[in-house]
Amino acid sequence: MVGLRLVHLIENHSDELVEDFLSGIALSPRTRGLQKVPPEELRARLYEVLRHFSEWLLTKTDRDIEQRYVELGMRRAHQGVPLADFCWALVMVKENIWHFLNRQAFAHNPVELYGEMEFLRLLDQFFDRALYYVAQGYEQALRSAPQTSAAHAAD
Numbered sequence: 001m002v003g004l005r006l007v008h009l010i011e012n013h014s015d016e017l018v019e020d021f022l023s024g025i026a027l028s029p030r031t032r033g034l035q036k037v038p039p040e041e042l043r044a045r046l047y048e049v050l051r052h053f054s055e056w057l058l059t060k061t062d063r064d065i066e067q068r069y070v071e072l073g074m075r076r077a078h079q080g081v082p083l084a085d086f087c088w089a090l091v092m093v094k095e096n097i098w099h100f101l102n103r104q105a106f107a108h109n110p111v112e113l114y115g116e117m118e119f120l121r122l123l124d125q126f127f128d129r130a131l132y133y134v135a136q137g138y139e140q141a142l143r144s145a146p147q148t149s150a151a152h153a154a155d
Contacts, residue, residue: 003119005112007054009104010097014050018043020096025089033085037076045072046093057122062129069130073137083138087131094127 010017022039025031034042049056056065076086 003112003116004054006101006104006116006119007057009101010053011051013100014047014053017050017096017100018046020100021046021089021093024092024096028088028092030088031085031092033081034089036079036081057119057126065126065129066133066136069133070137070140073134074141075137076134077138077141083135086134086138090127090131090134094123097123 022043025034025042073083073086077083
């Protein structure tokens, strides 16, 4: 059993985690570029993932993550958010989850400990893939940008 208690904690406290994240990015000089994104859009996107975190970790495929995060990377690139700022925001989400879980009670027996270790591995794997696919989305957006500019210049 993959640390389901931890997954449910995240899902049940997704509102709190989202608000902590929004407060953190508002204060961080490393995420200034995210000010170009409406806060409600950031809130909705993050809430959607955290509220259904068990699906993202346990049932979504690599292809699902790729599709979601390439699209998101392209969107942020079109919004003018620097890639580094968006990557740092993803790191902040992961760190907020870690801090939240550290405040909670952890395993009381070896079986729970194994499940929680497996959960932490899946958590890292999810965010590593999200970062990779976000960067892919940015690259796709950059490749398509010159073509769009050239097409407009011909008009």
